[in-house]
Amino acid sequence: MTDLVHPVYPPKPEPGDRVAVISPSSGLPGLFPLPYELGLRRLREEFGLEPVEYPATRTMGATPRQRADDIHAAFADPGIKAVFASIGGDDQITVVPFLDRELLRAHPKPFFGMSDNTNLLAFLREAGIVGFHGGSVMVELGRPGAMHPQTADSLRAALFTPGPYELRPAERWRDVDGDWADPATFDAEPETRPGTGWTWLNADRVVEGRTWGGCLEIVGWMLMAGRGLGRDLSKFDGGVLFLETSEELPSAEEVFRTLRNMGERGLLGRFSALLMGRPKTWFFERPLGPQEGAAYAAEQRAAVTRAMRTYAPDALVVFDVDLGHTDPQLVIPYGGLARVDGPARRITVTY
Structure with missing residues (x-):
């Protein structure tokens, strides 16, 4: 094969x-x-x-x-x-x-x-x-x-x-966790916040292609180890990249550098669309408040935008898709088909 x-x-x-x-x-x-x-x-x-x-x-x-x-x-x-x-x-x-x-x-x-x-x-x-x-x-x-x-x-x-299957923006979401060692954590529904919808860039086109990506930090590790790409990068041409960041809350500069390096590798520009997951902004070691969390998310969005404008300026980008470490989590077929319809503001995946 x-x-x-x-x-x-x-x-x-x-x-x-x-x-x-x-x-x-x-x-x-x-x-x-x-x-x-x-x-x-x-x-x-x-x-x-x-x-x-x-x-x-x-x-x-x-x-x-x-x-x-x-x-x-x-x-x-x-x-x-x-x-x-x-x-x-x-x-x-x-x-x-x-x-x-x-x-x-x-x-x-x-x-x-x-x-x-x-x-x-x-x-x-x-x-x-x-x-x-x-x-x-x-x-x-x-x-x-x-x-x-x-x-x-x-x-x-x-x-x-x-x-x-059509993905839809979260009606309510959260990123604050309870203590898994405490039985009281599981007695009640966790507190959620109203959804904020998706943010679209270059949304004047429709992209349909196969997906690749995942957790950005892990993607970076894989690329350093020479894993996950195979021999021929042309198989990603016209595809849909999806990425999200973990509870370790990488800095905006780290996010930019990872994407920059993917761009220098000749990888980032091959994809015609990017689905960027809503960033987690709270963890036990870094319990950011609402204002701090909003600032963190905005800085990450700016870093991603900067990298995409440099290495994939024509790609369709959607921010805050609920596909990562936040709740809810929408399942993404890895290597399966995704259709990103900019004019209609719709994302459909094939399960």
Whole structure:
């Protein structure tokens, strides 16, 4: 298979099917069982799926080889119809060298994950498999109170329904988290804020193409390690780039530099559209207030705009799409089709 062969959508599960739950990055289910168990329960009760855990799922400090073994076992088992990441982390890049591309290609399955799971999503794309950015067990499925209705609707469509799905701006959103170690966190619905809509640049055209991207910090790490691109960058021509930043709240200058370096690599200008996720502006180590958070988001938007005007001045750009570390989270098919309609101000993905 060459770089120019398009990824294909794997068969979808049906209610009643068994699905794998693995921890390709971090075994945080072992440290924070409350959101994890809640996420498993919702898979059973709200989605009708039977989760199956693997040896390293709750193991902190599992080796890259052990985590790769879980990935292989989940994909190779004919009784498993989809694979979910429990959560992200920061060292999945060390797992990738142990992955068997031919095994995964021979047993294509929908994989759901985000953040550090950008590594596995990019690997699957290069193997010819469309993955799904979003839907981790501890965060989206394990949300206190109830799943955000827009997250639940998007995840359900991505799981069970082929065809187009229109993304919509969040009606209400949040980025402030509760303490996962405190049972009281899960007794009530988290506080949310009114949605602010999307901001569009160069919205005089329609772009339709295959997606690539993920968490910006992880994308930068992958590029430093020579991963995630393949040999021929022309396969990204006319595509839809999507990016978002993590709870580590990278500075606007860091965001610009990463995009600048993608531009110098000859990558940024190949995409005809960019969907930029709403930035998370709060974390336990940096609990920004509303005004500080708004300033942080504005600085990031300016940094992205500066990079795009330099390296991809004609690209259609949409800011504050709910596809990342904030809540709700809309699932993006990784390597699948996205249609960005500037004049109509609509974004449609194909699940």
